[in-house]
Amino acid sequence: MDSGLTAALITIGDEILIGQIVNTNATHLSIRLTELGYSVETIISVSDREEAIRSTISDCLDNYNVVITTGGLGPTHDDITKAVLLKLFGGTWVRSEEQLAVIRQIFEKRGRTVSDLNLQQADVPSTARALINETGTAPGLWFSRNGHDLFVLPGVPTEMKFLMDERIRPVLKQKNTTSIILQKTLRTTGIPESTLAERIGPVEQFLPGNATLAFLPSFSGVRLRVMVKGDDSVKLEKELDRLTAFLAEKAGSHFYSSEDEDLEAAVIRQLKSAGQTLSVAESITGGLIGDKLTNIPGASDVFMASLVTYSNSAKTVFLDVRTETLNRFGAVSEATAAEMAEGIRKRTGTDFGLAVTGIAGPGGGSQEKPVGLVFVSASSAAQTETRRLLIPGDRKMIKERAAFSALNLLREFISPRLQP
């Protein structure tokens, strides 16, 4: 599986070292490099000091095929990466006309005047190639030494992503001609890793030598990542399809997507293709389900409303939950959840209604109804189904898991009921 090509990532700047920001740039670059068949051997964060930048870059370039740095390319005095590189690789400053045009355009759009400091961002050491940045003022840089490549990127995530995906990826793809790597990630939920592994059986019995399978568990389920490697892309695609179908069949009803898509995206996709609609009644999740659903472009074709009825009176006024039900069973009960799901469906005239109620804590729990007690309910004209859950964790985690469980009930509920 290993192409033998190695990579190192270096993030430059104090923001990560003092804990001000999380290093998500490294995550994006790691995913891309892994997809391209490069093995990321190390990720290093260093401060904006010359000696740290210089020695870390030089050491990594000696030891790894590809080195990518992010950060330290801004216009202010503490961004010294470019000057350090000029010293390390030699050469003189050359102003990139192409990047200059982008800079001028950006300032024009914002209605601001360009300063000398801004124009200097287009300066590139003559020993490097400029990677034109269409999304910002600082170009990326590409140095080579002894057959190893160094790519230098700004730290702004959108700019880093643009340069990685549009400029570096094609270069690295071409360098790794010995192998094409294709991959797919399947999503499953509601089945533990060990049970899923048992169902799938011994990996060596179905997985060819050029393929790998990784189990990636999280609270929302287990993802299965299949990678195949070879030199014939048509053959590889067929092989990947075969393996995907095999794994999906083994996972059965726990499988919900072969496109690594979130549960809310899968639900929206299914409802959309069936031309059916949904409304939601939320209590404990406070709007999180509506938020998730509306993160999906085109959600408005399917999703009509989510009523976050936090107080009891809102439940009766907007969802027609009966006062008697609230008095007898309480707001956190199977009966209330079911009436919420039915109420929202009828009030908004949608095909399906989804509801969730529970106790997020830290206060409000009791012996009988502890923090983490959650009821989710899905309703159609023909039927209403309600589930009781006991969710561990803190307030945010309970909300997150309650939203996930509600969406998963909905997925299972609608699958057999969608119009063809």
Added chain:
Amino acid sequence: MDSGLTAALITIGDEILIGQIVNTNATHLSIRLTELGYSVETIISVSDREEAIRSTISDCLDNYNVVITTGGLGPTHDDITKAVLLKLFGGTWVRSEEQLAVIRQIFEKRGRTVSDLNLQQADVPSTARALINETGTAPGLWFSRNGHDLFVLPGVPTEMKFLMDERIRPVLKQKNTTSIILQKTLRTTGIPESTLAERIGPVEQFLPGNATLAFLPSFSGVRLRVMVKGDDSVKLEKELDRLTAFLAEKAGSHFYSSEDEDLEAAVIRQLKSAGQTLSVAESITGGLIGDKLTNIPGASDVFMASLVTYSNSAKTVFLDVRTETLNRFGAVSEATAAEMAEGIRKRTGTDFGLAVTGIAGPGGGSQEKPVGLVFVSASSAAQTETRRLLIPGDRKMIKERAAFSALNLLREFISPRLQP
């Protein structure tokens, strides 16, 4: 400001290198170490391979006062950190009775039997001290060499945090006896970094030599972090209060919290102390505002409902937005936003109503009403105030900024109107 004490962080395991997880452990440790007066000089991620673990730990321990590793302490075959350390530091395995008791208790609670593999987790090299982990099965380890300290922690975030905060923090605090460091983070919003800096004036004119001030800008505003260092905690606290008051005054109405709290927390706190209530009508944000508000414990005292009226008909049915308004001005308009804010306030009988409507994209925009056009509106019995915004970014970013702008309008709207 610098105590001269340095630190390095090492995360062990392939999950970070292949981009499967984001390195949030390093962020937590960096924040804690910085608070304790240690300068984090580097953060390194390495794979589960013996040579990489051994050489990285050894090099760092030569060069930095404190080294903390996370990961590679699990019970399975790819968790080799402990074995590598036994080789590096010598010694024999000693089973920690105290950790053993914790392990037995955890398994008993889960109703599962303890395997030999699980019991082995309590084994600690005789050359290390065990840091008892009350939140999981793997203890932390504490080695010393030439006056430098190595702390070895599991990668599970809750366990890592417990061991850092409960076991390591007291040790490091004692080691750094030359200095006490106190800090406060002020939140401001709606004022650019440069304008805020101008208002505050030259830092050297008000900041004593033992203090630093950092400007931390993000889309939601600029945070100001003040740190003071010395050996007299009473004096330092007074100094910090003085500086905080000075900065808050300079930021004026843009200042909203000296406790580094989110805008939604500040709003809930203010409404709660005034005994007043709030309901929200959301369209573009899809429930994000309700989600944010209900992340705050005790939100239910203040927050009654959020109606996510995504469709036009939901806006008329649940919020009494007039069909005429929708037809004449459209769902994304100042008039609709104002009617939504008034409608939700009247329908739920709360003191304040907050509303947001807009176009999140990528589809649905036009020349006249482009993607990113957002209206936010706040309403009380006496008055309704509406603002028009044009927000750049992708769908999620537009939702996030729309939610923030709505909450900020609410903050400014309620401040002079809260009952004393």
